[in-house]
Amino acid sequence: MTDPVYLDNAATTPLDSRVLESMLGHLGGRRGNPSSLHAFGGSAREALDEARERVASLIGASPGEILFTSGGTESDGLAVLGLARSSDPEKRHVVVSCVEHAAVRESANRLLSEGFEVTWIGVDADGLVDPAEFADALRPDTALAAVVWANNEVGTVEPVSKLAVICAERGVPFHADAVQAAGRVPIDVSETPVSTLALSGHKLYGPQGIGALYVRDGVSLEPIVYGGGQEKGLRSGTQNVAGIAGFGTAVKLAQEEMEDRVTHERSLRDRIMAGTAEVPDVSVNGHRERRLSNNVHLTVSGVEAESLVLFLDSLGYAVGSGSACSSGGHKASPVLLAMGLPEREAFSVVRITVGKQNTLEEVDGFLEAFSTAVAQLREISPLYAG
């Protein structure tokens, strides 16, 4: 059997060999703590500075506004909890969309249990937040608002620029999770007045366990980790130097190659959309145009997600499932439910996300496997009468 084909790039991307190369020097040989004064520390510090500049450059920030974290989840948590907890004690209201990544959603739920009031902003059938509805939800006592730049499940790109402007005009701090968007959608914080913005390394062919949070100059945050005061006191703990170096390389490559990557991804994505559309009773979720270049999200009527994912896996194709089945029964994705998908359909979804390494041949092979798997699972499904 040939090597399995990886089509779950929204979960994590393969590590770019150039990224790996840039990390190796920090994993073996001379290693220093960036906080140390001696030469060992100095070279580690240089690596951090270089990476910080590259990340800042990707989003139009200045290096001093970038702090490194362990990944997207930590960045989201630090932003949401940190903004809320450092705000005026009179401000006990938070505005969050219904299509956030779990990192933002659960941080908001945490705030709820701390006594904050949370307004959840709904979305239309394509997963889009309505700026007017968003604006109406903001109040004088709103401590922060958060909307994902591009949703991680269905790939819908939100009108973040508009939302950020609305918040800036109203003096409300605004956080955007750009983990999926970075490298695919132009992001420029000098034009889009976000207060904080979350990034992650492993969605950009960088290492896992590394991420960054952009914090605009003058925005105050309460840390969630305390210690030696690294990263301007906002993220104590010795930095993951090798990870940060790799992240820096990955970000640099993403910036340089963005156009080519997006063009390539789009061609594969559209081929998958067209091919799967030929299978009966398969529909696309998420916005058709305002959509990440790598994302195909499908409802496959009459077929349960996990069985389809495992069936495709056995045929050599790795894709993502949209729900998790556990002892408590299935848990439908809150994002899909917010988009108005019936619960039953929300169990019948798969996410196919392409990457720069995928080829047209792989996509064609996948389409064949997909139609085989769907046909066979429908054959035994009591819920499909096609």
Added chain:
Amino acid sequence: MSDSYRPQVVDHLVRPRNTGEIDDASGRGESGDAACGDVACFTVAISGNVLEEVRYKVYGCAACIAAGSALAELVDGRSLLDGARVSKVDLEGALGGPLPAGKEHALTLVLDALHKAFEDHWNRKAGESLLEAQGGQKTGNKSVVAAMSGGVDSAVTALLLKEAGYDVATVTFRLHDGERGSRSCCSPDTVLFARDTAHRIGLPHFTLNLKELFDRRVMQDFAGSYSEGRTPNPCVACNAHVKFHASSFLADELGYHHVATGHYARVEEGPTLARPVDESKDQTYVLWPVPRDLLSRTIFPLGEYRKTEVRAIAEERGLAVAYTPESQDICFIPDGDYRGFVRKKVATKPGDVVDREGRVLGSHAGVVDFTVGQRRGIGVSAPTPLYVSEVRPRSGQVVVGRKQDLEVRKVRVTDLNWFLDPEEAALVQVRYNGSPVTCAVEEVAEGGWVAYLGEPVIGVAPGQSAVFYTGDGERVVGGGVVARKSS
């Protein structure tokens, strides 16, 4: 343990066995629902108690699809009894070992669907006959259908019979919709628990749906009795019309000789009922209406044991039921509020509370709230405590009096079921928790029998059972229902 699937699971997922649906199936069962994310459907073709064909369909995770496939393959072509014996452990074995954590529900789901197909098969076979089944088949073999509620008594009953060398098939009855289920999509917990227990003992398990029969014969009668001023005993009604008939039906279908339950009583020659070893658990009072021909094929293994011994046996054999609490109240009224239950079922209208001379002392909201002998809730103040001495549903009157006004020396009994010669009746018990008193009986022209009591008894309520015992108090001569005063 790893959370990924074994190769056997993936193999069943990609190459499922016995898929599809049988068009003219003997039974069809479905478990789960689309909203909870998994649905399993089994169809079976049964002929001569052999599973000639088994087909399945599943919408669900890989574990469910694989478990359905493995189960269909396991039971296809086997006898119905062997199929009904296949347990979650057997199924795990067929799948190469335990499923990943959190996926065990798949085993429950597909087994439940298969068992519902069996249940459907019995329902189709029984039709109306199940409703009035009578015992008949006596092949003389050592085989028994044991009723299983999920509690400790019935589990130990089945276990003791198995250890005594019987071929045992277990059966659980669906009686009403009030049973708790942790998942709305599967059978109630009691059914799943009983099935698990049976399988752990290595016994086949069946489920029979008796809801319609139970509603007609027990629940409607229960509600109706109160509005007619009678005090019903639903356990008696169930033993008279439901439990033993249904067990007997299944025994006949399987070619089995005996039926058994976890009651504390003994069956002696005659047949008649005799008191159990554990007198504190004696259930002869509620077993009097079991028809003779059904009682003659009945075994009550627990009649020879004390309750403490039964619990010890369960504990020793590692049956989880050993720790279940004693069931107390009326099974279809789990919260114990039987007045509330009755009020929901029958219309009530207010009436007068009167004394024995007919003087109005007060009013009440409905006769369903009263039963003979009741002291609380009468709502009339008096220098001496007042008791309900009679309920007159037609006029809506509740008659109250002093305690001595309730004393009864003569009780008319109808709907008799005699096991022995009525002349042997020397003692009679007229209340569930009462003690037997001496009596003499006489058949009367207006119907039924009259028992002349050797001492006055208080609170004899129409609708309750009157059970006659032999002079030594050990054996049941017969029983019947306390009639209303002929006024």
